[in-house]
Amino acid sequence: MTATQDFVTVSDPGEGTIRLHTPAAFEGMRKAGRLAAEVLDMLTPHVVPDAVTIDLDKLAYDYVRAAGHHSATIFYRGYSHSLCISVNHVVCHGIPSARKLKDGDIVNIDVTVVVDGWHGDTSRMYLVGDVPLKARRLVEVTYECLMRGIAAAKPGNTLGDVGHAIQSHAEANRFSVVRDFCGHGVGRLFHDAPNVVHLGKPGKGVLLRPGMFFTIEPMINSGRPDVKLLDDGWTAVTRDRSLSAQFEHSIGITDDGAEIFTGSPMGFTAPPYGA
DSSP, X not given: OXXXXXXXXXXXXXXXXXXXXXXXXXXXXXXXHHHHHHHHHHHGGGOSTTXXXXXXXXXXXXXXXXXXXXXXXXXXXXXXXXXXXXXXXXXXXXXXXXXXXXXXXXXXXXXXXEETTEEEEEEEEEEOSSOOHHHHHHHHHHHHHHHHHHHTOSTTOBHHHHHHHHHHHHHHTTOEEOSSOOEEEOSSSSSEEEEEOSOXXXXXXXXOOTTOEEEEOOEEESSOSOEEEOTXXXXXXXXXXXXXXXXXXXXXXXXXXEEESSOOTTOOOSSSTTO
């Protein structure tokens, strides 16, 4: 192990170097995670029919700047927005635009903020108006997949246990897990080791240890798991045009489980929020 101010490092055969963070680092992630969750809470009453996605992005930008911090995604690999907004068959990385939300849409909003060098990364699904039952069920199961994955994230388990918890629940409900994208280590770096794949076999993969920070962010499709990238280089959509849903939390492995850094201060967990 090599000691640093915020973490020590361990080696993993498949992932290379993984950081195990200190108690001070946990406090940094709590602050970053709270601000990210506050952004999603703030947006809740604005995610309605006829809302324009670029206007939602501006609301998030202004909120983070007013708090004295900044978005991790602006200028990240050429991206120029505070949010990713993914509607219906968009799997992830939807770009805010002049598009208006419509009654019946399901929407994922993904935000990452930087607070004192720490990254708070989270996303949440929203129901726009009167959403059909099948779409609502997809959103419900996706949230359950996230929470089952987090429940499996504890010392002595592996990332295979986490992935299996997600995959088995999604497939038991006749949905599919996207293979092309995964969760990731997070902390002072936006994207770090380990990669967190949302399917797997129990007991396989990286051994979980106290101090690991990473995101769990399953993308669940109502149809096949296949996706394609649009010409803008960011937007990923389902190949069969089926609906897709995603929830994401940043977590830290503790001595006996996992701490969620990005829980909603307003108690908004799964939609409909505040119902």
